[in-house]
């Protein structure tokens with residue numbers, strides 16, 4: 001996988017950082033994680049399955065494999081649960097992830113500059129559902145970075161099934177490990193800002209890796225202005241542990257200005273619904289999802305009594 005990345009990377013604008021990214025990724029994959037043998041065995045089994053071309057057929061990223069032993073394929077893919085991001089279809093097997101990623105992509109795509117020929121960074125890419133869509137939308141290279149190893153293995157499992165895979169890669173990196181070179185034409189940070197203890201540092205790091213005139217797509221949880229400038233959850237938020245900031249859109253606009261972004265536009269605000277985030281049999285033993293994280297008597301509140309999840313998309317330029 002890393003070799004495929006290096007080959008493609010060297011033919012792109014990112015060539016000066018390829019070796020460094022590959023080295024950090026190799027180190028990340030060589031940690032002592034007891035699950036790795038199971039994940040590698042799953043991928044070895046998946047390799048025995050036929051390959052197919054990939055395209056996007058809403059809502060699925062569809063890999064057109066010839067149907068073989070779908071039950072065995074399903075079992076192997078289930079060794080890589082929970083499948084949060086997707087959905088994917090492999091032959092006739094529908095991998096219905098917890099999230100309907102297509103719904104977010106629909107809100108993002110009409111507002112952004114064309115990705116054709118661009119070098120694109122997808123920060124916090126999960127298993128690469130959006131990274132693949134970025135490559136299919138014409139990016140010269142779409143690099144997803146995702147520190148959580150399981151999601152890197154999910155990405156590889158899917159890539160294994162693809163004939164002539166798009167120029168999308170997911171590496172086990174954090175944004176803070178990307179060399180501070182302004183090389184990416186478009187940078188996506190979707191669902192990541194609220195996980196950062198230092199939100200301004202995250203915005204600064206996003207700006208550092210963007211080319212001058214490059215575009216940032218920032219998607220994150222927000223609150224309505226009536227709740228104040230921002231909420232810093234004391235404990236959990238919608239049962240999530242590490243949520244550090246829920247700004248109003250005005251506050252977030254101010255943060256983007258302070259970080260030095262220009263032409264800041266609020267493209268969308270949408271409350272997350274149980275249609276977009278739902279429990280499916282692909283998420284494993286803990287079968288709770290959004291519907292269980294909301295106040296049973298008031299779906300505008302979380303179970304902790306905070307405003308229910310609402311997400312904003314800001315588009316701005318460096």
Ligand SMILES: C[S@@+](CC[C@H](N)C(=O)[O-])C[C@H]1O[C@@H](n2cnc3c(N)ncnc32)[C@H](O)[C@@H]1O
Pocket residue numbers: 085099123124125126145146147148151173174175176189190191192195
């Ligand atoms: C809520 S998920 C969002 C996934 C996807 N981007 C989306 O919009 O659906 C956030 C992901 O960001 C990753 N993440 C958190 N901090 C990060 C960092 N500093 N650099 C890169 N990824 C990070 C997490 O591991 C997690 O998988």
